[in-house]
Amino acid sequence: MNTRFAVATHILTFLQTQDGRPATSELVASSVSTNPTLIRRLLSQLAKAGLTTSQMGTGGGALLARPGNRITLLDVHRAVDEDSTIFPLHQEPNPQCPVGRQINGVLRSHLSDVEKAMEAELARTTIADMAQDVSKANLAR
Amino acid sequence: MNTRFAVATHILTFLQTQDGRPATSELVASSVSTNPTLIRRLLSQLAKAGLTTSQMGTGGGALLARPGNRITLLDVHRAVDEDSTIFPLHQEPNPQCPVGRQINGVLRSHLSDVEKAMEAELARTTIADMAQDVSKANLAR
DNA sequence: GTATATGTGACCGTATTAGTTACATACTTG
DNA sequence: CAAGTATGTAACTAATACGGTCACATATAC
Numbered sequence A, B: 001m002n003t004r005f006a007v008a009t010h011i012l013t014f015l016q017t018q019d020g021r022p023a024t025s026e027l028v029a030s031s032v033s034t035n036p037t038l039i040r041r042l043l044s045q046l047a048k049a050g051l052t053t054s055q056m057g058t059g060g061g062a063l064l065a066r067p068g069n070r071i072t073l074l075d076v077h078r079a080v081d082e083d084s085t086i087f088p089l090h091q092e093p094n095p096q097c098p099v100g101r102q103i104n105g106v107l108r109s110h111l112s113d114v115e116k117a118m119e120a121e122l123a124r125t126t127i128a129d130m131a132q133d134v135s136k137a138n139l140a141r
Numbered sequence C: 001g002t003a004t005a006t007g008t009g010a011c012c013g014t015a016t017t018a019g020t021t022a023c024a025t026a027c028t029t030g
Numbered sequence D: 001c002a003a004g005t006a007t008g009t010a011a012c013t014a015a016t017a018c019g020g021t022c023a024c025a026t027a028t029a030c
Helices: A004-018 A025-032 A036-048 A073-080 A098-122 A127-139 B004-018 B025-032 B036-048 B073-080 B098-122 B127-139
Strands: A052-055 A061-064 B052-055 B061-064
Touching: A004 A025, A004 A036, A004 A061, A004 A073, A004 A127, A004 B098, A025 A036, A025 A061, A025 B098, A036 A052, A036 A073, A073 A098, A073 A127, A098 B004, A098 B025, A098 B098, A098 B127, A127 B098, B004 B025, B004 B036, B004 B052, B004 B061, B004 B073, B004 B127, B025 B036, B025 B061, B036 B052, B036 B073, B073 B098
Parallel strands: none
Antiparallel strands: A052 A061, B052 B061
C-alpha cells in the first residue's frame, strides 16, 4: 500500500483548520514535508471526487468543497485508493484443480465482507473529527 | 498490497481438501499456477506461524498443523502480512506545524480501529469454511 | 546410497512509489 | 493589457517491492 491516503487525510485536515482561507500547494506541502507537485496531484484527485475545489492565481489555493463534518475517511479512501484493492487475488489459479477453480470466487466473497467492515469503520470518522482531535492533542501538551 | 494472503489462503484450503495426505510444494504450485519455490517460501512462513508442518523426503510435503476449523483468515493474514500495514502513515510531517505535529498520532488511533474491524471480520472465516465453500461451488455447476 | 522433498540464498525483470523538473494554463491585481 | 501568482499535468528519476526463477545445502524414506 502507499501513503496517499495518509497524505490526503493530512491535506484535508489542514484545509479544515484553515477555516475558509485558500491554502496554496506550497503551504500544504510544508506541513506535510513534501513537494508541492505531489500535493497538487493529490488535490487534483480530491477535486475530481468532489471533496475540494481550487482557485488559480494570486490569493488562490485549495478549499474544502463542503463542510469537514460531511467528509469522511471513507470518502478520502475512495477518492485516493480508487483502484487498489486491500487484498488482491492471485490471477489464474489452475482451472483443472477443484480448489484452483473456485478459490478466487469464494475468497472474493469473504474479502468483500472484510472490505465492507473496513469501510463502515472508515465512514465513522470525519475530517472535522480529525481537526478536532489534532487540536485537542495540541492542547494536551 | 501483495497477493501473498490470497496465495496462502489457497495453499491452506488446498491442504484442507487433502485430508491428512502431505502435499508437495510442486502439487500445491500446480493448483496455484505458480512456482514451487514460491509455495515453499510461503509454507515456511505459515510453518513459523504454527499453521502448517512439513516433512522432508519421499512421501513428504505439507500438512495443516491443526484442524482447518481452528485456522482463521486472520491467522493467515497475521502469518504472511506480518509487517505490512494496510494504510501506512507518511513519515516526518512538519513538527513546526500544528497539524503536521499531531496528524500521525491521530490518524494512527483511528486506523487502529479500522484494522480491528477488519481483523474481526477476517476471524469469522476458517479454512474449513473455505474448503466447504469451494466444494459447494463445485457441486453447483 | 539413491531418490525425493524441503528450506533458503541469490538473482532478475517489471511495476509501483515518492519525489522532482518543467511548462502550459488560468486567474488576480494594478 | 501586463506582470505576477498559482494550479494542473506530462515527463523523468531513484528506490523499493513484487512475483518469479535457479541453485544448492539439508533432511528424510526406502
